[in-house]
Amino acid sequence: MDKDMTCSHSAGERIAYITRVQSFSACHRLHSKSLNDEENRRIFGKCNNPNGHGHNYKVEVTVRGKIDHNTGMVMNLTDLKQHIEEAIMKPLDHKNLDLDVPFFADIVSTTENLAVYIWESMSRLLPAHTLYEVKLYETDKNMVVYRGE
Secondary structure: OOHHHOOOOOHHHOEEEEEEEEEEEEEEOOOOOOOOHHHHHHHHHHHHOOOOEEEEEEEEEEEEEEOOOOOOOOOOHHHHHHHHHHHHHHHHOOEEHHHHOHHHOOOOOOHHHHHHHHHHHHHHHOOOOOEEEEEEEOOOOOEEEEOOO
16 A cells, blocks of 8 residues: 555544435424413414424434444445434424424424434434434424534
């Protein structure tokens, strides 16, 4: 191997980030039980519509880890895809977040809180300390990044 092609890190020490993108549709109503109806309307505006509203969300789940010397992977993307199916698609796709997802019974279903829900759900399925970031797009112009902090 050419001397310029060598790296100071051994293959077992190389860290990579892999991301899987998935889309899902869900509806919700931004409404806090700790606020009165007038405060909810003032703070959340049209998103406080009593009948709710929907979004076509896009989520990017990024995991971080060492590149395995034998497989050349941080993790098998098929496994990541299955975890996303279990943690995101089954509980959230084509659901009313406020009525169908127990997490939101007493938590406002903002995109920030939805990113936390996804983080917590993915964390339960992935190997410890591999989940790096959840990036959740509510619209083409609005998105949240959550890293478990």
